[in-house]
Amino acid sequence: MSEKIKAETRTEFGKGAARRIRRENKIPAVVYGHGNEPIHLTLPGHDTMMALKHGGANALLELDIDGKTQLALTKQVQVDPIRRVLEHVDFVAVVKGEKVTVEVPVHLNGDAAKETLVVTETTTIQLEAEATHIPEFIEVDIEGAAAGTQIHASDLKLPSGSTLLLDPETLIVNITEQISAEALEAELEEAEAEAGIEHDAPEAEAAEEPAAEAASEEPAAE
Template sequence: MSTEKIKAELRSEFGKGAARRIRRENKIPAVVYGHGADPLHLTLPGHETMMAIRHGGANALLEIDLDGEIHLALTKQVQVDPVRRVLEHVDLVTVVRGEKVTVDVPVLIVGEAAAETLVVTENTTLQVEAEATHIPESFEVSIEGAEAGTQILASQVELPQGTTLVTEPDTLIVNVTARQTAEAAEAELESAEAEAGIEKDAPAEDTEGE
């Protein structure tokens, strides 16, 4: 896992008004927590930070350069404007090289299951413990040729050396079921309607020519 270097500035203004002024300058307000130290309230360059987080993924590791002092930090929470899709605020947590951290890592489903099946992803992330500078960006789970009835559990996901599973081993990650036919769906609907006492109206008689 590579680190991304970001040059930061300390900020002394807080509140919504200050945050808006920072964003107008194409910068991002951020806070760095961790290791018993007081939180650092920073301003980060907008474009560089956005690209670093895109490249590093959900657990991007940043080298924060604050007046020549380097702070190694892991992204913890990223707030994104729902309309403009730009970063609004970033929370980071300080880490130390060699330190183990617990993080949620995305699960990527690859391959194509057998015909006439439905693939349901029950959990999109796995919680693992890994060294702070060696956090996997994602875990690949192959469903190539998987038949109906196939279930993939957390314990079956291959983890790189040095990474330990924290999620319960029997947690269901992927469930492959038989695809329901239109006839079966209609029969199931009619059965449910019958149980609920719903009666369908009889088709109207053709009165043409009367």
Template sequence: MPENKTETIKAETRTEFGKGAARRIRRDEKVPAVVYGAGNAPSHLTLPGHDVMMAIKNGGSNALLYLDIEGKEVLALTKQVQADPIKGFLEHIDFVEVKRGQKVTVDVPVHLTGEAKPDALVVTENTTISLEAEATHIPEYIELSIEGAEVGTLVQASELVLPEGATLLDDDEMLIVNVTHAPTAEELEEELEEAEAEAGIEREESDEDAEGDDAAAEGDSDSDSEDSDEE
């Protein structure tokens, strides 16, 4: 469970606001941002687009950055990232200023490793957990091995191995992983047919079924003809 690396990003104070100003900033391959916290007024900034995108990509959802604001270095924790849903470029970032040794509340993803038994289906009930940890010791993710897990295995939040100094804020009994029986192809087909029947969906006859019905009909016809000849 690696900790987030802290990178330094050079920031500029932003004086223009509104949608038009934000578009101009993004056209210059920069990102508008704001830093809250530490009892100070919010700082509105402009950040270099590529540098901050790589820092957040490497640091994850809780990326911790040093922001160099006109010579003053501020330790900032990423709280919200807005990105274009189609093109993917960053539209705006919210940070909160933190201090070394300060405890913060964060949501950290759970990463599964290994393979369960062949007849097992691993269902992830919760993909993240809420932790309290020092701002400079936030894990990028929590690792959970499911190697060899058998049907019936349940993993609760309290069973996760947390880094030193981190405290679980979620319910100890919150279910993370539920290992169930992997359905066979026949079981899946039966479930599909039941669902279609409940929805009133009638399947169209396949070519193979139609050919089979035709062959059966021809067989019945030949049999009737032979019986007629015998009479």
């Protein structure tokens, strides 16, 4: 589902022009794709921010450009690191029915069995999907999953029309037995002990070398 945004074409470029646009609570943007020249736009700040927030990483916007509608898929969003406001947005032009390649986040649903540790080994997956039917995320159900459970890419339930562009054997979620504090402490002590032995070995070798050299320098008995 796309969000409708009224856009204005712009002819001013550069940092100075971008600053003037932002002072008016608007956002500079560019639409690329389909062999056409890039379209430089100015978008309403609040409406664009809400549309991108609602649509997620792959937000699809329906841009009204001079009375013509253009579907645009979000590709890159620049955000001010201090004020956390939008500074610039890059889009790719798409058409209805077109297949696009996107990165979609993995969301876990539910709680695994008690005394287990849940590790998301792969946080996003690559899909091919219709531009107008891109999922916001792929849900993985781990409710009651026991230690030893492994969920691979081939186990994921994808929306209709989506194709996985990832090795089916890729590990997505790994559920293991939770290690106790006592066991963790024992492992750390063992690791420290092994590290101590490794550090002592070079020192012992260094001590042996001068002794060997001294022995070789003694004159032979006549």
